[in-house]
Amino acid sequence: MAGATLAEERSRRPWLLLAPSALLYAAFLLVPLALLVVASVTPAEGPGRLQAATGEYYAAFATDGITLTILLHTLRLASLVTLSCLVLGYPLALFMRRAGPKTRLAIMLVVVSPLLSSVIVRNVAWLLVLGREGIINTGLQALGLIDAPLPLLYNTFGVVVGVTHVYLSFLVLPLFASLTTINPAAEESAAILGASPLRTFLYVTLSLSPPGAVAGATLVFVLTMGVYLTPVIMGESFVTTLPMVITDLVRNQFEWSRASAFAIVLLLVVGGVMAASGWAERRLTT
Amino acid sequence: MGTETPAVNAAGINKHFGAFHAVRDLDFQVRKGEIVSLLGPSGCGKTTMLRMLAGFVTPTSGTIAIAGKVVNGVPPHRRHVGMMFQSYALFPHMSVGENVAFGLRMRSVPKAEIKLRVEEALRAVRLADRIDSYPRQLSGGQQQRVALARALVIKPDVLLLDEPFGALDRELRQHLQAEMKRLQRQLGISTLLVTHDQEEVLLLSDRIAVMHKGRMDQIAAPEEIFERPATRFVAEFMGGTNIFEGRVEQQGGTGLFRIAGSGDAIGLLACGPFSQAAGAPVMIRPERVTLVANRDRGTPPAAAIMSGRVTEMNYLGSSTEYRVALDGDDEVEIVSRIPGLQASGERPRLDEPVFVCFDSAAVHSLPVSSQL
Numbered sequence: 331m332a333g334a335t336l337a338e339e340r341s342r343r344p345w346l347l348l349a350p351s352a353l354l355y356a357a358f359l360l361v362p363l364a365l366l367v368v369a370s371v372t373p374a375e376g377p378g379r380l381q382a383a384t385g386e387y388y389a390a391f392a393t394d395g396i397t398l399t400i401l402l403h404t405l406r407l408a409s410l411v412t413l414s415c416l417v418l419g420y421p422l423a424l425f426m427r428r429a430g431p432k433t434r435l436a437i438m439l440v441v442v443s444p445l446l447s448s449v450i451v452r453n454v455a456w457l458l459v460l461g462r463e464g465i466i467n468t469g470l471q472a473l474g475l476i477d478a479p480l481p482l483l484y485n486t487f488g489v490v491v492g493v494t495h496v497y498l499s500f501l502v503l504p505l506f507a508s509l510t511t512i513n514p515a516a517e518e519s520a521a522i523l524g525a526s527p528l529r530t531f532l533y534v535t536l537s538l539s540p541p542g543a544v545a546g547a548t549l550v551f552v553l554t555m556g557v558y559l560t561p562v563i564m565g566e567s568f569v570t571t572l573p574m575v576i577t578d579l580v581r582n583q584f585e586w587s588r589a590s591a592f593a594i595v596l597l598l599v600v601g602g603v604m605a606a607s608g609w610a611e612r613r614l615t616t
Numbered sequence: 617m618g619t620e621t622p623a624v625n626a627a628g629i630n631k632h633f634g635a636f637h638a639v640r641d642l643d644f645q646v647r648k649g650e651i652v653s654l655l656g657p658s659g660c661g662k663t664t665m666l667r668m669l670a671g672f673v674t675p676t677s678g679t680i681a682i683a684g685k686v687v688n689g690v691p692p693h694r695r696h697v698g699m700m701f702q703s704y705a706l707f708p709h710m711s712v713g714e715n716v717a718f719g720l721r722m723r724s725v726p727k728a729e730i731k732l733r734v735e736e737a738l739r740a741v742r743l744a745d746r747i748d749s750y751p752r753q754l755s756g757g758q759q760q761r762v763a764l765a766r767a768l769v770i771k772p773d774v775l776l777l778d779e780p781f782g783a784l785d786r787e788l789r790q791h792l793q794a795e796m797k798r799l800q801r802q803l804g805i806s807t808l809l810v811t812h813d814q815e816e817v818l819l820l821s822d823r824i825a826v827m828h829k830g831r832m833d834q835i836a837a838p839e840e841i842f843e844r845p846a847t848r849f850v851a852e853f854m855g856g857t858n859i860f861e862g863r864v865e866q867q868g869g870t871g872l873f874r875i876a877g878s879g880d881a882i883g884l885l886a887c888g889p890f891s892q893a894a895g896a897p898v899m900i901r902p903e904r905v906t907l908v909a910n911r912d913r914g915t916p917p918a919a920a921i922m923s924g925r926v927t928e929m930n931y932l933g934s935s936t937e938y939r940v941a942l943d944g945d946d947e948v949e950i951v952s953r954i955p956g957l958q959a960s961g962e963r964p965r966l967d968e969p970v971f972v973c974f975d976s977a978a979v980h981s982l983p984v985s986s987q988l
């Protein structure tokens with residue numbers, strides 16, 4: 331009897347714990363999402379427009395060469411940012427694994443610091459570094475290494491730098507966490523079995539890190555798909571991404587329905603990416 | 617045989633961690649084909665010594681030679697030693713077969729030969745049918761055997777084992793110990809085993825090196841360590857609980873040992889020719905002490921040396937342990953461990969007066985020790 335009551339209590343309790351956040355998600359995620367779906371199939375004008383659902387905005391997205399190109403650009407930007415986070419993040423995470431607790435904490439703080447500073451301040455700082463008159467260009471010119479300023483800003487490069495700077499922590503922290511789960515004795519085993527440090531790294535350390543890397547890379551990719559302010563400031567009008575188009579449709583053209591449809595497409599693409607990475611992660615860990 | 621190069625020759629090994637002196641002046645050899653055990657309490661430097669042989673820890677001073685070659689400064693992957701970790705440390709992303717093949721791949725052994733040798737090694741540990749399993753699909757004991765096969769397949773100059781059976785339950789541990797001894801004999805692999813388990817060490821070792829606070833107190837065959845410990849520490853570590861301080865007095869051709877109790881000294885006749893420095897203790901193993909019940913205040917048997925009263929009785933299954941307070945001084949106790957074979961009628965009971973008997977040859981004299 332007592333056991334049954336306990337079991338009942340057990341089964342009820344988690345749901346109670348879930349209630350506050352569930353309410354929050356319902357109010358601020360599910361409801362707006364539903365409204366977004368409705369808006370995306372509602373004709374912009376015409377009589378009885380609320381009764382006649384339409385797929386015209388989705389069709390427009392799929393057939394319009396420009397929107398497809400922008401989607402591809404957005405995917406390319408997300409890929410480049412993910413790649414640069416991986417290239418920068420791997421050595422960093424590997425170093426953190428070997429470092430003492432103090433150094434580790436210091437690195438973590440530095441990596442997380444962009445998230446703690448205002449996006450405007452951060453981007454203006456980058457303008458001062460990367461601009462035509464920025465310290466890199468003036469420095470290189472002063473040294474006589476270049477004649478004309480390098481195009482570091484208002485192009486994909488500038489945007490990748492700016493976004494990588496903010497999102498690096500989303501890759502480094504999961505990767506570091508997964509590296510710490512590798513048994514150091516496994517690496518020592520490889521060494522004692524005759525593997526040089528390089529081969530130990532390749533066959534053991536690197537081979538055991540993908541779960542964390544995939545999780546981190548997915549986060550960075552998905553976040554970059556939705557990034558807005560940094561491309562606006564660091565890319566100006568030279569780099570266009572899907573979130574910029576959607577914002578423009580809402581703010582300047584009042585095309586709510588079209589914007590909603592495009593937002594849904596973006597959401598589906600992101601969902602697809604996450605599903606693929608979830609599948610990859612399961613493959614890697616089983 | 618005596619001239620053969622030893623598998624391991626460690627000479628004058630010291631290791632400091634900062635100001636801490638973890639290993640002091642260690643000298644020992646592992647001869648070809650034998651199992652030497654490093655035995656000692658936690659923190660005495662066993663793992664540190666093992667890791668110096670593997671090349672993961674650099675000795676502060678001293679020379680290590682493996683198979684006749686000095687390996688100081690040689691990194692682990694060029695030492696050709698086998699090592700098994702307490703956590704087994706199998707590669708979780710590789711199958712059993714790939715785990716065992718790893719060392720051979722690193723040595724660029726041809727594929728066909730790798731296949732044969734991996735199969736052979738897995739057959740030796742009776743896991744041939746699990747070649748395609750992954751480590752997480754195996755039990756602890758099976759993982760341990762894979763780790764052993766992985767270490768053995770490269771035919772190392774010496775096999776290093778750090779508490780290889782520590783994580784296993786008793787029954788499995790005994791099974792694997794027997795298995796491991798069989799394999800080691802069969803392959804003639806020189807082995808250095810680290811452990812703090814006295815039972816394990818007696819079962820497996822050809823020689824035992826007892827370590828204490830970074831030093832080696834004694835390195836000798838198990839019987840020697842058990843019966844004739846070189847220091848008081850070794851005696852106590854091997855379960856020799858009867859250690860008496862006292863002094864020897866000459867009496868004719870025999871010595872008389874006086875146990876220094878808290879009160880009056882107790883006479884103990886020790887007929888053996890054991891030399892005694894002043895203040896040096898003697899040890900009598902509990903198994904060598906027998907008790908005869910002194911029920912009707914009869915005459916003592918010929919072997920009786922002391923008399924006393926049973927104060928504690930602990931039944932241990934295969935034997936029974938008695939604590940006897942000696943007559944004359946309640947503070948001085950002697951422990952006797954009597955095999956369960958003795959007829960129950962003759963067994964002393966609690967609080968009963970007894971004669972304490974032992975052969976003078978059972979009395980082993982220990983050196984005066986500065987430690988403890």
Ligand SMILES: Nc1ncnc2c1ncn2[C@@H]1O[C@H](COP(=O)(O)OP(=O)(O)OP(=O)(O)O)[C@@H](O)[C@H]1O
Nearest residue numbers: 633636638656657658659660661662663664665812
């Ligand atoms: N890297 C290190 N830095 C500082 N001190 C260390 C280091 N490695 C070991 N020590 C110290 O050296 C001493 C011996 O350690 P070691 O691991 O060799 O002991 P052990 O005999 O294997 O003990 P156990 O039976 O508990 O495994 C310990 O006091 C330990 O704290």
Ligand SMILES: [Mg+2]
Nearest residue numbers: 662663664778
């Ligand atoms: Mg140890």
